[in-house]
Amino acid sequence: MAEAQEPRKPLLSVLVPSHRNCLEAMPIISRLAALRNERVEVLVADNSGDPHKQKVLDILLGIAPRLKVVKNPDHLPPHENYKTIIDIASGDYILACADDDYLDPDFIDAAIKLIMGVEHEICVMPALYQYIGQGQLYPTQRIQEPAAPEWTHRVIGHFESKIMPVLTYSVVPKRLLAAFLNYQRYHPMIGSFLDWSFEYFARAWCPCFYADNGFYLYDSQRWMNIDSATEADGRQYRNGGLPFWFVAFHKLHWAVELSSFLYSGYFPGTPQEREPLIKALIAQNMGLFRYESCLSKRERFESAPVSAGIKREIMTLFLQSEWSYPEILAIFLRLLGEVAPGKALRYEKFIHAIQTPRPGYTGFPDPAAIDGVSDNYLCPEAKPQDRENLISIVVSLGPYTDKLLETLDSLVGQTCTDWEIILVGDPGSKDTDHSIDEVLAYFPGRAIRVIATAGLGWSESRNAGIQAALGKYILPVNCGDKLHPRALEKLSGLLQAEPFAIAYSDIQEFGTASRYIETWGPSAGNPPLTHPYPYCALYRREMWATAGGYNLDMAQDYADWDFWLSCAGHGYRGRHLPEALLFRRTGEADRVAGSPQRETESRARLVLNHRALYDPSMLAQAEALLAEPPSQGGKQEVLAVIAEAERLTATEGLAAAVAHYRRWLWFRSAASPLAYAVQFNLGVALQQLDDPAGAARAYRQALENNPGFAPARNNLALLPAP
Known part of the structure; x- marks a missing residue:
């Protein structure tokens, strides 16, 4: 009697982290559960909390020998849900599927055939079709893989072709995916550019093979629209603890992030050998950053609440035709330091750590061994619990x-x-x-x-x-x-x-x-x-x-x-x-839309509401204005103000005249079209009192009200420089 053979170890683990309900998620899960290839296992991590879905999964477990299901709490974050099946996957290769996409089962068989036909690690990329509604499918662009190229040529060929990253939907070696997930796990800017980073990382270590069958991606039309892409990028920043408006600096961040990763120990060769690739990547993204900041994201860039100094530095970058990695890294870290100083310090430390060789250590960098680098999955940024200073x-x-x-x-x-x-x-x-x-x-x-x-x-x-x-x-x-x-x-x-x-x-x-x-x-x-x-x-x-x-x-x-x-x-x-x-x-929607007369009345009431803060002359003037509202503030009123100031200068001195001018301007400047004349006389008096700063302010106010008033412009030009 022949001895029973042990089942062969799975070669491919198909992973489905699933948060959608039964109706949305079960089509792909049931199709994968029906796979009969003994070199495949299917692992589902469910955190949907849908009881109907869980019943259907229980039924499938009884009839699908290669299906495993991990039921997680519905509040478990997506990355933790995914991690529960990564940890138990036994295949040498991994294929991750979203629970709202469609996978052609023939792609699985084609991928296993390609893997078994070579002696080295490879990536197997599916044909991707984007579902764009009303039964229409949009095939994604492919690039021709050069025969046995340098890995830098493979990466340059990908980003110069301007096509979407595909390796996140591909069959990839588990060894590479595990190393990249460890990088992602400790990354302080988690959620940004990870699909592109993985694309370049995997292409650096493996040649890529195309299959004729593959994926049908749901609802990807929005990724082909620039406004939708900006919205998605902004939400990623918000989810990562940064404000939505940080999307204005997205391409600068992209250039820094991917260059920092390419300079790290995650890639073969020396940093010097990678410099042409990094230089090309920086040039492409900085050119796009300049273009977006001047056109599609101009308003976001100009209104971003960061210091004028940072914006000047970035505008200086726009004038350049070439950029260096240390230059853009320094500016980005200063920008991030204004927005989230703690995150900026962790990011700088993380970059230094993955780019610094460890003596006697071979293999990919291990952020877990870096002193002080936090695990962003298990140790998220602490939120204050003390509400005393709310x-x-x-x-x-x-x-x-x-x-x-x-x-x-x-x-x-x-x-x-x-x-x-x-x-x-x-x-x-x-x-x-x-x-x-x-x-x-x-x-x-x-x-x-x-x-x-x-x-x-x-x-x-x-x-x-x-x-x-x-x-x-x-x-x-x-x-x-x-x-x-x-x-x-x-x-x-x-x-x-x-x-x-x-x-x-x-x-x-x-x-x-x-x-x-x-x-x-x-x-x-x-x-x-x-x-x-x-x-x-x-x-x-x-x-x-x-x-x-x-x-x-x-x-x-x-x-x-x-x-x-x-x-x-x-x-x-x-x-x-x-x-x-x-x-x-x-803007046009001014916060206070009142008449000049209303302005005068409001100021008079303000004085009378706080009598202890104002001198008797201010109180008397406020009471008079409310008792008998004045006219629009024409020539006769202004001449009377100047005449009274001249009398005060002769009897009490210039300081009394200055106080008189200021009182009248405070009450009446909004109501009088000739207020600029009083502001000019105030400037002259202050200049005589040896107060050039005060005189300059008065002259500028006069010019704001009457830009063509030459005496104010001439006197301002003659003032000593501050």
């Missing part, structure tokens, strides 16, 4: 509600993660093409809630949001504006050190106008004739209660001003950071 960000919906997604992106991407977001206003606003619910769907699991305040005034809406806030700190933000990625981190650092502080920064405007605004706050000992602080400043919630909240009787812009003066009356003082952390949108 920041409540109160976002007021308004004329820029259509820009809500951009605003939330900048808030969710903060390096300080201890926050909640409260949206206040009318969530049914017609100012947006997307409902609030559609926008919030981009941020699942985030601490964002909506308080509907339709019909309430601006101040009342903001007060309602703060009243519902759970945080120790409050930060008001207007919808449409954006924050620098480190805004919360830097502003909260000031408040934790000083209990009576109001933390604020400079402003960078963007949109229809672009300018940098230095916000110095009120001068000690002087009447507060300028807006004390930007509306977007961080303060303690108890300060809001002490000040009595935002005044319901004041217009929006003056409600902020009124609130800051109330806080000043209770001893709170501003602490200034001399950098732009607030990016304020400019």
Whole structure:
């Protein structure tokens, strides 16, 4: 009697990490379960949580001897779900399938025949067809593999052909896949370019063979559309802990990431032998980066909340025709350092580690052996659990509600993660093409809630949001504006050190106008004739209660001003950071759309609301303006102001005249078309008082109101350089 032969070890493990429901996922799983080739095993990792699907899988297990199923919790992340079947796969080769694609079973037989016909490792690539709807199939482009080429030629041939990466859908040696997954496991920028990285990695070690049969990929039409691709890339950044707008620098990141990988110990040969390949890859991607930043992604690039210095460095790159790897790496790390400093440090350390040979060690780099490099799968970035320093960000919906997604992106991407977001206003606003619910769907699991305040005034809406806030700190933000990625981190650092502080920064405007605004706050000992602080400043919630909240009787812009003066009356003082952390949108939808007369009345009420902060002359002028509103501010009024200033100069001195000019301008500059004449006279007086900086500001204000006013331009030109 002949002895029973042991079943041969599987040569190919087909892996299906599956999160879709029974109806969507079972067509490919049941087709794979029906395979009869004894050199194949099929492993399914199910984290769908669908009980009907689990029953069908149980039935298949009873009739399909080469099927194995791992049932995982439905909350298990995709990479962990995939890992559970990678670890138990026994084949020398791996083929991974998505659970919504279609696989021709003849491809499996063709791949095994090709593998068994050679003595070395190979990759077997299927024919890929993209399903584009209505029964239409789109075949992907193939490139002709050169006979026995240098591996660098194989990689250059692939990226110069501009076709999609295919090896993620191919039969590949398990040895290579395991090494790459270990690289991916410890990569601090996980999720970015991994399909392309694997494409180049596998091509470096294996020749590639084509099969005639293969895959049919579902819903890939969106990958052929540039807008959809940008959306997908932005979501990857968001999922990886970076803001969506980082997609503006996608090609720069691509050039850095793939070059860093190609310089590492994961590739054969020496780094010097790879330099022509790396140089070609950098040239292609930097050229695309320059093109996108000037055209398709220009608005995203220009409005990205990063420092002007970084943008200047990048613009300098655009002027070059050649770029070096150290040059683009240094700029990218500085860019990433502004957005996520912790991630930038880990990325720099990771790159150094995979590019540094280890004495006496052969084989691929092992990030697990690198001291201090964290496992991003098992040890994700820590999120603060202490809610003592929670920041409540109160976002007021308004004329820029259509820009809500951009605003939330900048808030969710903060390096300080201890926050909640409260949206206040009318969530049914017609100012947006997307409902609030559609926008919030981009941020699942985030601490964002909506308080509907339709019909309430601006101040009342903001007060309602703060009243519902759970945080120790409050930060008001207007919808449409954006924050620098480190805004919360830097502003909260000031408040934790000083209990009576109001933390604020400079402003960078963007949109229809672009300018940098230095916000110095009120001068000690002087009447507060300028807006004390930007509306977007961080303060303690108890300060809001002490000040009595935002005044319901004041217009929006003056409600902020009124609130800051109330806080000043209770001893709170501003602490200034001399950098732009607030990016304020400019456009036709101005935040305050009132008449010049309304402006005068609002300022008069502001003075009378805070009598202790203003001198008797200001109070008297405010009372007079409310009692008998003046005319439009014509020639006679301006001449009277100048005549009174001359009288004060003769009787009390220039300082009294300067104070008189400033009082009148503060109340009446918006109402008078001739305010530039008073601003010019103020500049002359300040120049005589040996205050060139103040004189320069006055002359510039005069020119803003009347660009053709030659006396102001001439005097400004004669001032000494600061």
